[in-house]
Amino acid sequence: MTTNGIPAHVDAPAHVEASADVDERATIGPATTVWHLAQVRENAVVGARCTVGRGAYVGPGVRVGDGCKLQNYALVYEPAVLEDGVFVGPAAVLTNDLYPRAVTPDGTVKTTDDWQAVGVTIRTGAAIGARAVCVAPVTIGRWATVAAGAVVIDDVPDFALVAGVPARRIRWVGRAGVPLERTGPDSWRCPTTGDEFIEAGGALREAPAT
Numbered sequence: 001m002t003t004n005g006i007p008a009h010v011d012a013p014a015h016v017e018a019s020a021d022v023d024e025r026a027t028i029g030p031a032t033t034v035w036h037l038a039q040v041r042e043n044a045v046v047g048a049r050c051t052v053g054r055g056a057y058v059g060p061g062v063r064v065g066d067g068c069k070l071q072n073y074a075l076v077y078e079p080a081v082l083e084d085g086v087f088v089g090p091a092a093v094l095t096n097d098l099y100p101r102a103v104t105p106d107g108t109v110k111t112t113d114d115w116q117a118v119g120v121t122i123r124t125g126a127a128i129g130a131r132a133v134c135v136a137p138v139t140i141g142r143w144a145t146v147a148a149g150a151v152v153i154d155d156v157p158d159f160a161l162v163a164g165v166p167a168r169r170i171r172w173v174g175r176a177g178v179p180l181e182r183t184g185p186d187s188w189r190c191p192t193t194g195d196e197f198i199e200a201g202g203a204l205r206e207a208p209a210t
Contacts, residue, residue, distance in 0.1 A: 020052075029066065047084070059096070062119075071130070079119035080136075086122045089130035089148065094120040096136050123158070125175060143175050159197065159204040172197065172204050 014028040021039040022028060029048035034040060040058045047066035052058065056070045059078035067085045070076060074088040077096035088094070096117040103109055118137040122128065126140045129148035140146060140156045147163035147170075156162050161171040161179065172180045174190030180197060183189045188197040188204065196207040 026058075035072075041078070044078075053090070065124075077119070077136075078117055080121070081119060082122045083124040083126075085125045087127040088122075089128055089132065091131045092128045093133045094122075094128075094136070095133065096120075098136070126156075127177060143173065143177075145173050145177055157203050172199070 012031045014030055014032045016022050016028065016034040017036045019036045020034045022034055023040060023042040025042040026040045027045045028034065028040065029046055029050065031048055032046055032050040034052040035054045037054055038052045038056045040046060040052065041060040043060055044058045044062045046052060046058065046064040047068065049066055050064060050068045052070045053072040053074065055073040057075045058064065059076060059080070061078045062076055062080045064082045065084035065086065068082055070088045071090040073091045075093045076088065077094055080094045096119055097115060098118055101110060104114060120134045120136050121139040123140060123142040125143040128134060128140070128146045129150065131148060132146045132150045132152065134140065134146065134152045138152050138155050141158035141160060143159050144156045145161045146152055146156065146167060147161065150163050150167040151165045152162065152167045159172050159174065160169045161173045162169050172188055174180055174193055174195050176190060176192040178190060178192045180188040181191050186199045188199060197204050198207050
């Protein structure tokens, strides 16, 4: 049995380290581990078989699917949505403010009533490298990879590898995260899995089974 391509297994209870701060209104799925000094805020939902690393932050109402890994000090601000099998590297940041300011134009300290949060969406199987920044409201496509230190300001297509500041696509990758090999003018193959892909209009899709 699978969920969005992520294997499902019989699950054990969740484990939350004593030093972690998990709000009583948050939901932590079975077989998930929340490590030292991590914080999971109110109404956040973390799925099954996830890892929330040391010092990681999961904001109010954030949705994290099954089989995700938030590495140490990853910052996932509301209202981010992470689908199944997402990897967020150490100290990566998913922002939520289009026009950040500490005060209003008249100098009054801003409160939650003075701004509207916008979230980053990360699709199934995608990976965000260490210290990368995804600037809301971008969407990271399925099985895409954001290189370490990249700053993402535009949506990332499925299976794209993006790098740089601002991030730009430099390769295509497969489900294994390995760069694809070109097999024809518009065709690609994963050297690890053997999966085949077709490129058209700046997008990549999996080739139909034969």
